[in-house]
Amino acid sequence: MKQLTIIVPDGQSNLSTIACIVGAYEVITRANDYWKETGRKELFTVALAGLSDKAEVYGGLFTVKSQVHISAIAKTDLIIIPSLDRSHLKATQENQLLIDWIKKQYKDGAEVASMCTGAFLLASSGLLDGKKCSTHWSAADTFRNQYPRVQLQADQLITDENGIYTNGGAYSFLNLVIYLVEKYYDRPTAIYCSKIFQIEMDRNSQSAFTIFTGQKLHGDDMVQQAQSYIESKLHEKISVEDLSARFSVGRRNFDRRFIKATGNTPIEYAQRVKIESAKKALETSRKTVNEVMYEVGYSDVKAFREVFRKITGLSPLEYRAKYNKDAVV
Incomplete structure (x- = not known):
């Protein structure tokens, strides 16, 4: 059985972080159930992992509890990084141990998927240097300035390169989850999950949702x-x-x-x-x-x-x- 690790970022979590964690957990769990119902074994064991026992969100209104400390996971097959709040630089600085762990896991053969602004955490690891990447269109200018070595594809909904997956903004993370279900399970399972959760399949662009404001943070x-x-x-x-x-x-x-x-x-x-x-x-x-x-x-x-x-x-x-x-x- 494969290991899926969903990251619980230390601090810098918001409501979108919770949505990404819950959505990924629920869809993958349903894909596992579908395989059992069709006579196959579960594909993934899913664990929520972080650097602390819990992450408080929205002034403590919600709490996400880590099931395990990342140091206890010696090897994983797939890592999902959820969305972060808007303090992107602070988020990457406060999660350096997590970043180092992700780099080691990728080197050891794990694949990594970032959702929305989770791309900032992934990019800070250096794993995206020279690779294509997507993130929320509203964070595109900041991302370009912060990570000029990354080939940002702001119009693309999903990128897939060398075992690294990224996706655009907000609730489009569900499209990435369906994409991963098809990649790891099969097309029928992806179709089943898309129907159960009413997620449109095969979307490949976030262009229709983009509000163009122009890159103005360059200083020229x-x-x-x-x-x-x-x-x-x-x-x-x-x-x-x-x-x-x-x-x-x-x-x-x-x-x-x-x-x-x-x-x-x-x-x-x-x-x-x-x-x-x-x-x-x-x-x-x-x-x-x-x-x-x-x-x-x-x-x-x-x-x-x-x-x-x-x-x-x-x-x-x-x-x-x-x-x-x-x-x-």
Whole structure:
């Protein structure tokens, strides 16, 4: 039988931490039960492990009790790191023993999965250096600055690389759990669990949920001015040549600095700003897709739809149907 260890972080836990722990425990337990009902043995023994006996959450309103100290687990097959609260740096500093244990277990053959902002704890171990990773879209800018060696894929819901799994934000951790069930058990068990817990299978993007605010924590004044200028010219087509000339910087150097600071090319940044404005219009108004398209500086319907789908994973009509019931009616 395999060993699954669900981490109980020492301090820095919040309600999302509890949700991740409970959700993972319940789905894996049900997958075990399904295997027993179909004549097979349980696949996983599940243990909640941490550095202290319990973690208090929300001013002591909830308490998560560790079943075992991590030092008592000599070997495990799969580690799940739940979401952390927003004090990411403090959380990693206070869990160094846990981080060292995770590194040793991975070296000894364990696989590791992080949920939401649990990616910060995983990244602090160095195991994500050079690898792809996802986390909650709202923490993406902070994560990029803190862990520049990690290839953050903020739009992806799940990443899977060399025995390390990560997922996007909030309750999308359930999609990761179903993904792990299929990986470790089989497809029928994953389908069964998805139906029992009503979790949509095979989701691969969190783009439709992202609110683009622009990476502004980089400290490059010229790029920040360029970002502000792009955002103020929402309804216009912006030439990168004109933009670089406006700030007296060569085109190649301008592109290089912009990409380094924001993670996007100037064109991609302008597209994301425009599409974010279009999303809000589709969510809150009865404007047609064409009206919204013209308002954000597009005149070609096909081009607008392609960029919109590329960024959100949905067509403009699909997006409006998803988020604006009044407009659909």
